[in-house]
Amino acid sequence: MGLKNSLSDLFKLGEIKDSVIKLIEAKFELKKLEIQEKIERAVADAVFRFIFLVLASVAMVFLLMIAAWGLNQWLGTPWGYVIIFAVLLISLAIIYSKRDTIKTAIREVIQKEMDAMDS
Secondary structure (H helix, E strand, O other), rough: HHHHHHHHHHHHHHHHHHHHHHHHHHHHHHHHHHHHHHHHHHHHHHHHOOOOOOOHHOOOOOHHHHHHHHHHHHHOHHHHHHHHHHHHHHHHHHHHHHHHHEEEEEEEEEEEEHHHHHH
């Protein structure tokens, strides 16, 4: 009977080993699916933001063209375009001078988004 019990115990250890391996594989697959879901959400969000920014940029161009046309009607032909161009150059100069602050703010927003995805 001793041999029969040891063989029985050996088979149970084999079953336990198989169960543990299956459990580890299942947990690994679950983690893989969670990571894939996070990546899919991040890519979808990035694509949406890109499309939104492109459309917003086109709308801004048309708005600036209308503003320049209106200023041209009011001040005379070249001055509307000159004023809009000057405002854009000043805006670019201000943004460029604050670039480190803007980059830090963007990094903080990205970090918050990544932390929210981990939760």
